[in-house]
Amino acid sequence: MESESNPAVAPAEAAPAEPQRPRPRALSWAIALVGIGLAWSPMWLPAILRAAGTDPRPALAAIGLTGPAAAIFWNVLATALVIAWVFGVERRRLSSLRIVRPTGKDLEWALILFxxxxxxxxxxxxxxxxxxxxxxxxTIAALPILAVVAMILSAAVCEEILYRGYPLERLTELTGRRWVAVATTLPFFVVPHLFTFGPEWLLYHASGTVAIYVLYLWRGNLVACMVLHAAVNAxxxxxxVAAHLG
Known part of the structure; x- marks a missing residue:
């Protein structure tokens, strides 16, 4: 285990601020809000496509992405759009989303919080x-094992970018208050889980979400959060496996 004399400053050291030309505040808000809209497109894009007469479900089912497994496609698509937005429009790096190499201490805290x-x-x-x-x-347990593994991994990587890395960093930059960013984005992560798993999810499994937010706020490393997210969902x-062996 590596030691650090002042762990509280590690996140800032891991992802230094990027020099940028100042933008008008209204433009910065517009760019960030469009980016957040892209990040949360899995919540609205499928419904819009169906309303427009283009139902993607048969095509997804043809490649084995049925039911909850369809989230793999939508999460990966949204992540690709957000990364393209960061590079192509914002002209920023992945470090602006706290995607940097984790330290041993980051991973140690991920293990502790898990x-x-x-x-x-x-x-x-x-x-x-x-x-x-x-x-x-x-429903998830009835899916093929490989599909569930893909769901675990894609959720760990994509949801950390879509619900933590991008919206938390941009809203914190714009408001200057981390708690505002957390309070604004947290419901958009929690509510879909309640629809999928029911209100009992709060009692039995919301501790994993709390652990991820604590790790993010404490260490500021999104890769470590991805590792913790995968472990919590595993x-x-x-x-x-029991359903398939039985």
Whole structure:
């Protein structure tokens, strides 16, 4: 384990501010809001396409992306759009999204917070046992194992960019207040999980989301958050493998 004399400043050192030409504030807001709209396109683009008479679901089903697995396509598409926006329009680097090489301390904290999230989930199950899996988890468990692995990995990489890296950094820059950025973006991450997994998700699994936000705010390294996100989601493989072996 590497030691640091002042870990609180590590995120700033890991992702130094990029020199930029000043933009008019209104233009900066417009660029950021369009970027956030692209980041959250999985929530609105499929519905707009269907309303326009173009239903992508049959094409996705033809390549095995049915039900929850379709999120792989939409998340990857949104991530590609955001990265293209960052490079092509904003003229910035990935470090502006806190995508930098994690230090040993970043990964150490990811491990610590993963243990804390799993301990809470275990304690919640002990205090109030979940009698049956929620419909969302049951649907995912019925998917092919490779599809679930792809969902875990794509969610870990893409959702960290779409819900943490881009919107948190841009809103923090524009408002000067990290808490405003978190309060604004958090519901857009949590609510879809409630629709998929039900309100009990808050008791049993929201600890993973809390751990990811703590890691992001404490260490400021998005790659470490991706590792933690993948680890938090990995237990869904247990019922998946059990369902296929059974």
């Amino acid at each position: 243990g804390g999230a799993m301990a809470w989930s275990w304690l919640a199950q002990l205090i109030r046992p979940q009698t049956s899996p929620d419909s969302g988890s049951a 237990p869904i493989l247990i019922p998946t």
